[in-house]
Amino acid sequence: MIAAESQVDVQETSEAPAFPWKLWIYTNYDCNLRRRYCVAKSSPNAPRRAIGLGNVQRLVDESTQLGFVHAFFTGGEPFLLPDIHEMLAYSAARI
Numbered sequence: 001m002i003a004a005e006s007q008v009d010v011q012e013t014s015e016a017p018a019f020p021w022k023l024w025i026y027t028n029y030d031c032n033l034r035r036r037y038c039v040a041k042s043s044p045n046a047p048r049r050a051i052g053l054g055n056v057q058r059l060v061d062e063s064t065q066l067g068f069v070h071a072f073f074t075g076g077e078p079f080l081l082p083d084i085h086e087m088l089a090y091s092a093a094r095i
Helices: 002-013 053-065 084-094
Strands: 021-026 068-074
């Protein structure tokens, strides 16, 4: 009886979630525009803060182990980063 209950528990936890998990990575706060509606408070005058390629790689690796199936890159303006293409390539190969 106990073995059967354990088996049911394992089956229930291995099912896909009802809604696929999505990883949102705020890559930076740099932006070439100033908009009042900006959620990240980015602007040309915002202090330069970026997450970096190594941290993106770690987040992507951890999220795939946790079952995330999508990754989105946002920020300020991610395409202002010199290593954004490496970040996207790393993520695309894994998620």
